[in-house]
Amino acid sequence: MRKYIETAKVLFKAQLVYHFDILLTVVFTISKILLAHVLWGAIFENQDTVSGFTYPSMLSYYIISSFITQLDQSAGTGGQIAAEIRSGRFSKYIVKPMSIFWYFTAQTAGVSAFLLSFNLLAALAWIFIFRVDFTITVDIAVILSALILILLGLLFMMQMNYYIGILAFKFLDTSVFSMIKDNVVRFVTGSLIPLALLPAGIVEIMRLFPFYYVSYLPSMLLIGKNESEALAGIIILACWNAAFGILNAATYKNLKMKYDGVGI
Amino acid sequence: MNIYKHLKIIWMLLKMKLARTMAFRFTFFGAFFVDGSMFLIQILMFNAIYSQTGSIGGWDKQQMLLFIGTFSLINAVNMAIYFFGVITIPWKIKSGDLDLYITKPVNTLFHISFENIDIGSVPLIFASLGIIAYAVSGMNVQITFWRVSGYFLLVGMMLILYYDMEVIMRTIPFFVIQASSIERFEGEAVTLCMKIPGTLFKGAFKVLFYLVLPYGIMATVPAQFFAGTLTPAGFLYSMCIVAAFTAFTLAFWKLGLKHYKSASS
Numbered sequence: 001m002r003k004y005i006e007t008a009k010v011l012f013k014a015q016l017v018y019h020f021d022i023l024l025t026v027v028f029t030i031s032k033i034l035l036a037h038v039l040w041g042a043i044f045e046n047q048d049t050v051s052g053f054t055y056p057s058m059l060s061y062y063i064i065s066s067f068i069t070q071l072d073q074s075a076g077t078g079g080q081i082a083a084e085i086r087s088g089r090f091s092k093y094i095v096k097p098m099s100i101f102w103y104f105t106a107q108t109a110g111v112s113a114f115l116l117s118f119n120l121l122a123a124l125a126w127i128f129i130f131r132v133d134f135t136i137t138v139d140i141a142v143i144l145s146a147l148i149l150i151l152l153g154l155l156f157m158m159q160m161n162y163y164i165g166i167l168a169f170k171f172l173d174t175s176v177f178s179m180i181k182d183n184v185v186r187f188v189t190g191s192l193i194p195l196a197l198l199p200a201g202i203v204e205i206m207r208l209f210p211f212y213y214v215s216y217l218p219s220m221l222l223i224g225k226n227e228s229e230a231l232a233g234i235i236i237l238a239c240w241n242a243a244f245g246i247l248n249a250a251t252y253k254n255l256k257m258k259y260d261g262v263g264i
Numbered sequence: 265m266n267i268y269k270h271l272k273i274i275w276m277l278l279k280m281k282l283a284r285t286m287a288f289r290f291t292f293f294g295a296f297f298v299d300g301s302m303f304l305i306q307i308l309m310f311n312a313i314y315s316q317t318g319s320i321g322g323w324d325k326q327q328m329l330l331f332i333g334t335f336s337l338i339n340a341v342n343m344a345i346y347f348f349g350v351i352t353i354p355w356k357i358k359s360g361d362l363d364l365y366i367t368k369p370v371n372t373l374f375h376i377s378f379e380n381i382d383i384g385s386v387p388l389i390f391a392s393l394g395i396i397a398y399a400v401s402g403m404n405v406q407i408t409f410w411r412v413s414g415y416f417l418l419v420g421m422m423l424i425l426y427y428d429m430e431v432i433m434r435t436i437p438f439f440v441i442q443a444s445s446i447e448r449f450e451g452e453a454v455t456l457c458m459k460i461p462g463t464l465f466k467g468a469f470k471v472l473f474y475l476v477l478p479y480g481i482m483a484t485v486p487a488q489f490f491a492g493t494l495t496p497a498g499f500l501y502s503m504c505i506v507a508a509f510t511a512f513t514l515a516f517w518k519l520g521l522k523h524y525k526s527a528s529s
Contacts, residue, residue: 031452042321176294183301197312
């Protein structure tokens with residue numbers, strides 16, 4: 001465990017070198033909030049509520065959802081894994097006396113931990129700049145459930161991106177697949193619009209999949225909605241994590257045999 | 265140089281690009297699938313929103329679909345023709361590879377712009393035309409030759425504007441070498457403006473996306489023209505913006521080339 005904590009610490013410190021990039025990443029979260037502000041501002045000019053959301057609760061949803069989404073840095077790690085495999089540099093990870101998956105998870109956790117405070121500051125800045133009447137629950141149990149869901153969600157995203165990354169053993173270039181995945185994930189996790197706007201039947205189906213619980217449900221919980229779904233969400237997301245863990249272990253075991261360490 | 269010679273060069277560059285692309289067949293239609301999925305999701309998003317409301321800032325569902333289809337079309341033609349060429353400019357400046365282009369008896373910007381034509385993006389053009397046709401079929405407008413011609417003329421003008429913006433952003437590295445943050449900023453601005461019509465912006469954001477970085481007019485103006493909501497002043501304004509930005513792009517590029525130090529880093 002200690003070696004993974006050290007890995008996370010190194011990556012945490014390494015972010016200081018890229019402070020300008022990090023600052024931009026945080027500042028650019030404004031585009032999501034601005035989109036919500038403009039789009040939903042126009043819609044709420046004609047009506048007071050949309051699918052149970054008022055204008056302040058809608059903006060609060062986007063600010064929280066954007067905050068959670070920014071914490072997830074695993075897509076970059078997935079891309080890094082694929083690039084290292086393609087170039088033949090993955091060998092340096094194989095020789096490390098650590099689990100490769102947990103090594104990359106620790107790396108990503110280090111980056112996310114660094115971003116945490118900046119994202120929080122950005123969220124506060126957007127609340128102030130867009131003069132949002134911010135809505136947040138004060139129920140400790142609900143906040144705790146949301147935090148557990150966020151952690152499980154981050155782990156799930158890491159597992160999924162790791163899986164796509166190691167597919168490079170077979171396909172070499174997984175960048176197209178990864179970009180399509182990013183587009184789909186943005187929609188199904190509720191980053192673009194709250195999933196409550198979708199037809200009830202589709203939402204029911206989405207509840208069986210992990211994406212519903214990655215950022216949508218925690219955001220809803222934090223604005224004081226959908227409290228009854230918290231426990232089921234934690235159980236379902238934990239099951240998906242376990243399933244993906246098995247899938248990743250089996251896939252890595254099978255595909256690593258194709259790795260020649262030469263690169264292209 | 266005459267047009268025939270330019271077309272011959274484009275044809276030659278296309279053949280060379282095809283030969284290179286065939287080596288990576290898996291990614292041949294990459295841009296089509298990536299951008300196709302993005303616009304499909306945008307349609308799904310607005311479908312969900314319009315199930316809750318009848319209009320967004322005066323844009324009904326069919327008009328919004330036309331807006332999305334128009335941006336998708338502009339983006340697809342951009343990807344197919346010059347995007348993959350223009351995006352290489354910062355790297356060529358940074359690495360000193362631009363030397364190879366400057367010494368050739370072809371206009372440097374022309375050569376770079378057309379050397380990476382992406383045939384894989386062409387299906388996205390047809391998909392976009394499909395979205396536009398579907399949107400128009402549900403609109404209560406009379407389809408005339410002039411309306412269609414005016415629409416495609418405006419799309420053509422906006423393609424020039426899109427090209428201008430891409431070149432301007434990638435000419436900055438002549439002066440600052442490392443400009444990845446500018447490209448990221450461009451990406452965020454384009455993504456934002458392809459999601460909502462420019463007319464929804466107000467105040468400082470309207471000035472930003474209508475004048476300073478006119479991404480806000482790119483799909484909005486042609487869609488407004490087709491829907492019959494574009495005023496003559498709006499039409500004239502967009503023409504002036506395209507002319508002004510094109511003149512600025514050419515002058516800025518020339519200045520950038522003069523500033524080029526031919527030193528890789």
